[in-house]
Amino acid sequence: MIYFDNSATSYPKPSQVTDAVIYFMTKIGANPGRAGHSQSVKAGEIVFEARKKVAVFFGLKSPMNVIFTSNATEALNTAVKGLLIKGDHVITSAMEHNSVMRPLKRLEEDGIITFSVLEGDDRGVLSVEEVIKAIKPATKVLVINHMSNVTGAVQPVREIGELCRSKGVLTILDCAQSAGIIPLDMCADYIDIVCFTGHKGLYGPTGTGGMVIRDGFDFNRIRPLKEGGTGSLSDKTVQPAFMPDKFESGTLNAAGIAGLSKGIDFLNSLPEGLKSVQLHKQTLQKYFIEKAKKHVKGFVTQSETEGYGVVSFTIEGLSVSEVTMKLSDLYGIMSRQGLHCAPLAHRRIGTFPEGTVRFGFSVFNTRDEIDSAVKALKEIAGGN
Amino acid sequence: MSGESVILFHSSNYAMWAADALKKAKIGHKLVPVPRELSSDCGYCVRFDTLSAGQVSALMEKENIEFDRIEQI
Structure with a gap:
């Protein structure tokens, strides 16, 4: 069998990834952050290690700004629906996946936002000039992919990010295809929120991904997509307001995250x-x-x-x-x-x-x- | 002051972060269940020798690791 569908999900996974998932499921098993027993502590340590690695991978200082989700779609829905409020305008590109287009369309149909779709050049690649023209007083967010899942075209992220920062427009970058291929430094590249998946270029298992918020960004501006158990402030019925618990309700895919952690190790181990x-x-x-x-x-x-x-x-x-x-x-x-x-x-x-x-x-x-x-x-x- | 203390966090995620920083700083510690009399949280906190309390809180400040409080146990 020859597997050329790696843009959907990568296969095979490095052996250390599958070993880590099996190790977690056979030797650890516990729920991270939900108890004080030694197995739960070990599970928590594995998740924390992964959080640290993801933070470093995207140029972040605080591992708490890494929020694990089940995939890039969940991360993008959280970022888009959590940031935008009535009257906001959004800029996006014609090269977007439905994980960006459909949340935008939902908000548009609900009468909450308007959005502009930029065509780019004949490969769909945007220019700074095109983005400048599209910025309106109500433009709050630009959301684009780093690399097209259809053609592989790469957007000039740093130039667009710098422009948006100077104009007060927030940037959400869909790194589903690029993570593990094109390096990204959220600080140097002027990106506010990165949404990534773990099971493509990072060689982790399906069911892993995350939303990464840049250091210093006021995360209070983002509403969580879901509320629920976090293992913290359990005497209160309101959602915790701190990172990452605000956005991480429900048990994490700890076995998957254990694998994702080793996927990042695998990439770092390449010459x-x-x-x-x-x-x-x-x-x-x-x-x-x-x-x-x-x-x-x-x-x-x-x-x-x-x-x-x-x-x-x-x-x-x-x-x-x-x-x-x-x-x-x-x-x-x-x-x-x-x-x-x-x-x-x-x-x-x-x-x-x-x-x-x-x-x-x-x-x-x-x-x-x-x-x-x-x-x-x-x-x-x-x-x- | 002799004995043991715990440093409490709003979330187990911060306890993990703190334990990682303490390990790097070579300050003796252990992740332990949060004592019920101190907090309603489901997760863990970090126990250490009370003599290290000053070092522990200074490290938390240096690393920007938010914590709830330190309690002697």
Whole structure:
């Protein structure tokens, strides 16, 4: 089996990730922060270690500003719905995933906000000039992804972040695709809130992710998405107002977080950290695109040759579902077809409503696997 | 003053943070269940030798780790 669906979730996971999940479930088992017994303390220590690592990973000083969620979608819903109030205006891009677009649409339909969708260039990449033009007196937030889940296009985050900071506009960055590939320093990059998932480029288990708030940001401005048990202030029926408990109601996915912690260790253990990841993915992407262009009849890609391992493509005359089905059933190659939960992005790049086939490469993929995929695509495309 | 004290936090997350800082500073401590007579919280607090109380509170201030109070037990 060849797995090229790493942009949906990475597979395989590093062995230290799966070992950590099994260790937690077989040797620890307890609920972190909910009791004083030794197993609960150990569980709490594992979660705290992960919190510290995530903080460092995004350039934060306070580990308390790391809020664990079940995925990037929950984090984005918390940030978007928690920050915005009636009359606010939001700027976003045409390249967004539905995890950004749908919460915005909900608030718009409820009469709470208005929002502007910026088209960007022909790859959907925004410019500072375009953002300046879109800022209105009521603009409170800019929410964009760091890296498109459809094409892999990367937004100029630092330039846009600096502009927004100077104009008093808050920035929410969806790092679902970029975390573990493109480094981010929330301070230097002028980002107020990062929403990430743990199960893609960070190589953790599904069901992990988080909302990270920059040091010094007034988190009182954000309402929690949910209230409930936190293990703190248990004599009170009101939600604690301090971090991270304000946003972390209910038992955490501690086994998953144990794995996520080791996923970050895995990335840090690579010879040059994220640079190693980038180099590997860039090499694979370039190799695949150049080889497919040469050998696969009707191959058209919507991604750049230079990129970080997210490649959308179509084969003229063939439906994307037919291509992915044949890749899976005849060749054992796993890929993703369709709109990738990002209909506006596909409109922007001209592939709506059919969508594309997407290959998402991980650090475990090889050139041999790409050779096999190109051979398979050549055969699939051959008769058309 | 001899004996033991505990430092109480609003949340077990802060107790973890404090324990981590104390470990790095090589100040003897132990994460223990919050004594019921002191707090209604479900989680833990940090116990230490009362002689270290000044060092402990100074460290919390230095690391910006918010705490509720220190109590002798």
